[in-house]
Each structure stands twice: as structure tokens, then as C-alpha cells.
Amino acid sequence: MEKPLTQHVRPDGLALDLRAYETVGGYQGLRKALRTDPREIQQAVKDSNLRGRGGAGFPTGMKWSFVPMGADAPRPKYLICNADEMEPGTFKDRLLLEATPHQLIEGMSIAAWAIQAEVAYIFLRGEYVESARRLERALAEAYEARYLGKNIFGSGHHLEMYLHTSAGRYMCGEETGLLNALEGKRANPRTKPPFPQVSGLFGKPSIVQNVETLCCLPHIVNNGAEWFKKIGLTGDGGTKLYGASGKVKRPGLWELPMGTTVRELLEEHAGGMREGVRFRGLLPGGASTDFLTEEHLDVAMDFTALQKVGSRMGTGTMIVLDDQTCPVGMVWNLEKFFAQESCGWCTPCWSGLNWTERTLRALEQGQGREEDLEKLAYQSWFNAPGNTFCALAPGAVEPLQSALKYFREDFERHIREKRCPWK
């Protein structure tokens, strides 16, 4: 089975240094890319059906196509890696950052060439201190080898790449919030349009991509769009870093073909549920995705199939709910997170999510009232896409609205019995 992203991860988990990375073919993709017309690279990425791995699944090639090209394009253009992995239940980018930092640098360099960007930033969450150390070392190696800087491989192309370590807040992972954070501002979202591709960081054309997305690029350039597309089982291209946490036998992370089923992940790779607990449901791709239950286990974990059953792929790292864990308590925990992390910029989010959190707290503490379920349903509707400034609140209500659907009886029991039945 092809595992382009993780095949060279060392068993001890230490980072591949430049020499080791080159021994296994590292930087061949960049060399090839720099001999290829940027528009051809863009086309190859379009043809590969690579979709963004940060959560939204936007087609990468299409995203790039909005960047102004040619001599008249505003300068500098920016390529930014979103390494602000903070979606609860998500731990996939950490592996790539820690184990294969050069793969990321190469992927970023290819993306920068494709959109003709001359400056790149890695926006890394502050808590990933080990990733920061390894990235700094890898960047220094790449500069020393002249794979970064001026006139890379004699191509005439320049690229400066910097590591920015952040100082917290989930909002920094939102594309435009991230741009504000990089400019030294609060990470509030920006109005779109203008889209970042046209007017992003410091008002210049900018592309923001997730770590895993960027790591796919050397392999697409090396092996071709068709090869990448064919790895996926269901149409979306490539492999995916899938993961599972919660009370499963073997929580972990696995690189598998895109479109692997929920059941295969849960039962084969994660080993099923631990002794003594039973499966009730799962969030397929982090905190801001809708619950799936038993009936959805044979669905393919890809962007399209999960959407069809009312959820989202998100980050592809599932959080499993078992029968010994209270679903209302779980949703309360999630909404507490979102209410806390709301930047306060728009009212439905800061007000709505705080009321949602308080209502769930009341339910969990035995003070729930009949009308609370309607209020929660109202908040789910109120914070839907289009009513809020960014995707935080719509994401926040995804686990809530689906929990109200699949675990309604558990919510009602909290009200009826005036207590949490799990306590």
C-alpha cells in the first residue's frame, strides 16, 4: 500500500535530517518543479484532485488559480503553511512536522514556485515546541544547502522561508484570522471578498495551506497527477492521515488511501472498542464535525461521502464516543471550547455559543428545562453558515445539532431525571 507521506518516518520518530531525506529522494520534486512552468504545476495539482487537508477540503489547484500571475502581479506574494493544529481531537500534522520537516519545506517550496511567491511563513502553534526546534534545524539545513534563499538550483527563483510561532487561540487556524495574527493583530476574521489569494497578508496575494496538503506536493510532482488521483478509493485524490482517539483499543494515526471506510478505521486500525465499553458514535474529523453513528460505519471517509450523510471529513481524525461517556457532557465540553475560543467579533458566535454552553451546563448539572432542547436547536440554526463572520460558529454547532438528533433520548433523560445519568 502506498504511504507517500509517512513511508520514511523513522521508527524512533526522530526527524529525518537533510541528508537522510535526500537519500530517500527528498528535494527531487522541487528540482523537477523548478524546471517546469508554474502553470503546469498548478494544472497537475488540479488534475490530482488534491483537496485541502485542514478541514474544509477546498480543491488546492482551484485555490491557487485565483492568485494573480505574471509580471503585473503585486509583489511580494506569500505562501503560508497553516501549522496551527488546534482542532480538538486532531494530532496528524504534529507527526509530519516532527518526523519529516524537510518534506514540508519541499512542499512549501513547490507551492511557492507554483504561485510565484517569494516569501513563505510556517505559522506554528506555540505549544508545538518540539516541532519548532526541528523545523528551525531543517530550515537552517535547507538555507545552508541553498535550497532556500536566492537563485534556488540556479533557477533564478528566490524564496525566503520563516517560522512564526504563535501564542495560542483556535481562531489563528482560521485562514484570515491567521493572516491578522501574522501581521501582529488580534486573530479576528476578515471580510471576504477580497479573498486572500488577491489581497491577503499585508494586502498582498497569499495562499494558506495546511501542513498535510503541502506535504502531498512533492509526491504529486514526482509521480504525476494520475498516480495521486488513483491512490484515492473514491475520487478524492491521495492518501489521508486518519486517526482515532477515545476509548478504542489502539488509538493512533494511520496513512491510508483516501476514502477508507469508517468501519475499517474503527474496527481494524483502531482495534474496535476497549473491553467493557460499547460504541455509540463518533465525530469523524475533529470537534467541529457532525456525529456519525452505527448506521454510518460503512461510509467512506472522504469529503464527498461524509457530506452526503450530513457530516464532514474535517481533519480526518475521529473522536469516539462510548456508552460509558455521557453524550451531553461531551457536547458540553465541545461547546465550552468553542465559546471560549470565539474571538468575539460577531454576535451570533460570542453570544450564541456562550448561551449554548450555559444551557448544556445546566442540563448536565440537573437544572435542564423542557424548553432547553428547543433553545439548543435554535442556536444550531442561528449559528449556521451565512449568519456568522467565519466558520467557527457553524463548526461549533455541528456536533450539537447532530447530538440532538442521534442522542435526543439522553438529553431528555437529563431533564426528566434532573441529573446526569452517567454520574
Place this chain on the structure above:
Amino acid sequence: MPLSAEERREIEAEYARYPTKRAVCIDAMKIVQRHRGWVSDESLEEIAQLLEMSLDELDGVASFYNLLFRKPVGRHVVLLCDSVSCWIMGYDRLRERLCSKLGVHLGETTQDGRFTLLPIVCLGTCDHAPAMMVDEDLHRDLDPEKAAQALETYK
């Protein structure tokens, strides 16, 4: 205490990475915090001056980011993950044990100034939940006793 020559040097070294001075402000506050543990009003004023920002503007940034400390903290900062996977795997018991061991609530510093206990969002190590960070060290696969013991090594 005014910014030291070293702090200034480190902050000014960041200028080359961004096209504006203000873009350096988060790095600047992190640099000061690395030297002093936190960012005081006085430090904030100096950074604002250095980066040609208004004090309020800079404080607006400082107060947004949870890893910038505007109050003194203990010698060691404990970041206890309270997000969903850790919650499922036993966060509540972990918190109770650490709070009682240290004699503090979340957000407080022990009387001897040794530890500050803070909540943190998902640390990105959910397959090894529950987890916490102490200073720059990640501690994983915890139970209440393991967590309490882990703190012993931080003097």
C-alpha cells in the same frame, strides 16, 4: 525593569522577517516573557514604543493570546488539556488530583511560586490522552497519580 540589551537585540533581529514593525509584536512579547516569565505593564510600554504602536493597541493584542501572560506566573507552568479526547479519557479526575495536590484552582499559582496551573485547549496528542505540558515538556498517557508524580521533577 527596562528591556535588557539582549531582549532588544532579540526583538530587533525579528524585524528582517516581516515587512512592518508591528508584525513583530507577538514575537517581541514572547521574547520578553521568555526572559521574565511574563509581560508587565512596563515591558508592554517599552515594546509599544520600540515597535511604534500605541500601548492600547499592543495590550489589545496581548490580551487576545492565552500564551502571553500579563500576570506573574510560577517557576513552572502546567498546561492541562481540557479538550474533548482528554475529557473522555479522564481529564476531570486529573484536574481534581492536580488541584488538590497543588492547593490551587485552575488559573492560580501555588503559594511557594513553584507552579501555575492553567487549562489549555487540545495539545494535539489525542491518541495518548489525557495529556499536559509542563513548561516545554509534553506528558502523555496520564492518570492522576502519574500526573502528580510528573510534577515532582520540577523544583
